[in-house]
Amino acid sequence: MLSLVLAAAQPQTPDPAPDQPVAAEPAVLAAGHVDIGPRYVDDEWTLLIHDDAAQPVWRDPDRTVLQVTDAAVQTVPDDPVYGFLGVPAGTPVHVVPQVQHPDVVWVGWNTQDPQVMQTIDRGVTLELAGVDGPGEVTMYLQAGTFSEPQVLWSSAEPPGQPMWVEVNTHTHANWVFTAPGVYLLAVRVSADLISGEQVSATRHLRFAVGDATDPDEALAAQPGELAESQQAAAPDTGGAGADSGAGGTGPWLVTGLVVVAVGLAVALLVVVLRNRAVRRRVEQERVQS
Incomplete structure (x- = not known):
């Protein structure tokens, strides 16, 4: 069943250094610690993936697959507080947990890039701008065993769902995928700068959920084409x-x-x-x- 876990709002991982490079090669990340976060590349505001799995490096979301293996499979508890997941109790789902599992990629977010911290005014806004995939995606926090889940993002809701993230924040949450397959999550990061300028960028996170899902398919997927291909591949129940x-x-x-x-x-x-x-x-x- 889904784990009731304590919050991990500030995992003890090194802050990104100002000179950490952006990797050029494609990568499939199936375990270890990663964060999405704003970063400047050639003085242009964008959203990248910070990979701590080996040598710390930033990665381009268009060249990175977050692979959620079957080691992440849990079942939905028989508890009405999890009704927001939209699937019956006992249903197997893939869960990227709030607290690190050694065999599951651990996805969080941070606002700790040195240049970002020097230029933004108080914090940034993260939004779920859209989801393409075979099932629903929900991200939620749970502060403890007796606390109800706090839903941050849900693909069952209209796009947007703004989430405020203060400067120098590093947080992890639970990500639940209700069906295996390729998912593209459009994430928008916006901020007001201390200069008075407003900046915004939208990038797609690529998830390959389930052992049977080919990461190369996730790497090659395009948002519109993915939706069309998955609709065409849906079984005809007659x-x-x-x-x-x-x-x-x-x-x-x-x-x-x-x-x-x-x-x-x-x-x-x-x-x-x-x-x-x-x-x-x-x-x-x-x-x-």
Whole structure:
């Protein structure tokens, strides 16, 4: 079942150094500590992934896959406080935990890049700008065994869901994926600078969830194309259930169209007959006069 864990708001990991490079090569990160966070690259504001798994380095989200292996599988507890996950109790889900698991990539966020700390005014705003994937994604904090979960982001909600992050913050949360497959999470990071300037950047985090999911597929995925390919790959369940969806053309939709057409025809006939009766009455009045 999902672990009820103590908060890990300030993990004891080294702060990013000002001269840490941005790696050029692609990478698949399946374990170890990583953070997403704002960074300046050639004096341009952006969002990168800070990788502490080996030699600390920043990585480009477009060239980095966060692989969530089956070591992350847990089951949803039989507890109504987890109803926000949108799946029944006992359902297996992949969980990137709030507290580090040695065999699962540990994803958090930080605002500790030295140049970022020197230029932003108080903090930044992180937003979930969109999600492409085969299931739902939820990120939440849980402060202790008897505390209810605090949902930060949910793909079941409209895009946005702003989260304020103060300067010099380093935090981890629980990330829950309800189905295996490739996910692209569009994350926007915005800030007011002490100069008065406003900056913003949106990047896509690439998750390959489940041992059977190919990280190369996540690396090559494009947001629009991913949504289309996963829709095309969805199994055809057939029968009335498949035809009765919002975009379907099944029997219920056909029946509805027939009813509407018959109703219009009856209404038109009534109008025609009424007009004829009016004309006859007018002609009779003329004859009598």
